[in-house]
Amino acid sequence: MHVFLRDTLAINLLQPHISFPQGPIANEEIGLRWIHFISGIIWIGLLYFFNLVGFPTMKQLDASVRGKVFPVMMSRAMWWFRWSALVAVLVGMRYFFILLAASAQNAGNPSLAVKSFLWWLVVWLVAYALIYPLQMPVKGALGNGWIRSLAIAIVVIAASWIILEINSTAQASNADLSISIGGGLGLLMLLNTWGVVWRVQKRLIEWTSAAVEQGKPMPAEADGMARWAFFASRVGFWLSFPMLFFMAAAEHYPFLSSLPK
Numbered sequence: 001m002h003v004f005l006r007d008t009l010a011i012n013l014l015q016p017h018i019s020f021p022q023g024p025i026a027n028e029e030i031g032l033r034w035i036h037f038i039s040g041i042i043w044i045g046l047l048y049f050f051n052l053v054g055f056p057t058m059k060q061l062d063a064s065v066r067g068k069v070f071p072v073m074m075s076r077a078m079w080w081f082r083w084s085a086l087v088a089v090l091v092g093m094r095y096f097f098i099l100l101a102a103s104a105q106n107a108g109n110p111s112l113a114v115k116s117f118l119w120w121l122v123v124w125l126v127a128y129a130l131i132y133p134l135q136m137p138v139k140g141a142l143g144n145g146w147i148r149s150l151a152i153a154i155v156v157i158a159a160s161w162i163i164l165e166i167n168s169t170a171q172a173s174n175a176d177l178s179i180s181i182g183g184g185l186g187l188l189m190l191l192n193t194w195g196v197v198w199r200v201q202k203r204l205i206e207w208t209s210a211a212v213e214q215g216k217p218m219p220a221e222a223d224g225m226a227r228w229a230f231f232a233s234r235v236g237f238w239l240s241f242p243m244l245f246f247m248a249a250a251e252h253y254p255f256l257s258s259l260p261k
Contacts (some may be wrong), residue, residue, distance in 0.1 A: 025098065032095040035087065042084035043193075044240055046077055051237040055230065071209045074201055082198045089183075089190040096120075096179050107171035116176075119166045124184040127159035128191045135196060135235060137227045145231065152235060159184060164256070174254035182246030189236045189243065197236070200229035 054073075058066055097117050104112035134148050134155075141147055160181045167180050203225060210216040249255065 029095065029098060032091050032098075036091045036095060039084040039088040039091065042080055043088050044244070046081045046084070047189075047233070047236055047240060050077075050081075050233055055233075067208055067212045071205045071212070074205055078198055078201050078205075082193055085190050085193045089186050092179075092183055092186060096183050099173070099175050099179065103171045103173055103176055107169075112169075112171075116167050120163055120180055120184065121187075123159050123163045123166070124187045127155050127184070128188050128195075130155045131188065131235070132191075132195070135192075135228065135232045137224050137231070148231070149235075149238075156185070156188070156239070168256075174256050175250040177256040178246045178250040178253075182243050182250065185239050185243035185246070189239055192232045192236050196232035197229050200225045200232075204229070 054077075058070065061069065097113065100113040100116050101110065104110050104116070131152050134142065134151050137143065142151075163180045163184060164177060168177060204222065207216075207218050207222055211218055
């Protein structure tokens with residue numbers, strides 16, 4: 001009996017306990033998801049650091065200390081921030097297209113994937129074109145942060161509803177529909193990262209370095225640029241919460257597949 005148990009244990013220990021899926025699509029999907037998770041964690045982690053720790057801490061530092069810390073910290077942080085955002089979104093878009101292609105193939109109409117993806121891209125690009133001016137510091141009613149935030153929320157909700165109306169077909173899966181919203185929000189955040197936050201921070205880093213090293217005064221537009229970047233960063237911060245919900249709901253909370261078709 002002892003010999004039998006020993007031999008059985010030895011055989012079990014030598015047998016493989018992992019069985020990898022076969023096929024290039026399955027391996028590509030897990031590779032894409034892995035890269036998407038890692039780059040997304042870096043991106044969103046830095047976004048939360050800026051909003052919850054970085055900005056409040058900078059406000060409490062003396063001007064001389066802030067002038068020395070800001071260029072060094074933000075140069076490195078913005079490099080990781082913007083490139084991780086780009087990788088996360090590009091990889092996510094490829095994964096999203098694979099899902100759309102599978103649904104289109106099941107529907108017997110492979111061209112439907114391209115159509116759905118292009119409509120998704122157009123809707124969210126138009127949404128960003130509407131959101132972009134709402135973030136800029138202006139005078140008057142739109143200078144009120146609450147009014148601007150409400151207007152941005154209306155645009156985001158409208159874009160989400162439109163993309164669901166367009167892509168909510170009999171063949172669409174919960175993952176297709178959920179990612180069409182979550183991925184769209186991620187695209188808005190990426191465009192903000194490169195189109196506002198990085199553009200502004202690059203100038204602020206240069207101006208601050210020149211002020212510390214050469215004694216040059218900060219340009220008059222520096223305060224307005226800083227407010228613009230801060231508000232855009234706040235927009236990304238708040239958009240990240242529904243974005244993460246819909247990305248998680250794609251596989252773990254199937255509540256969109258039952259929408260009227």
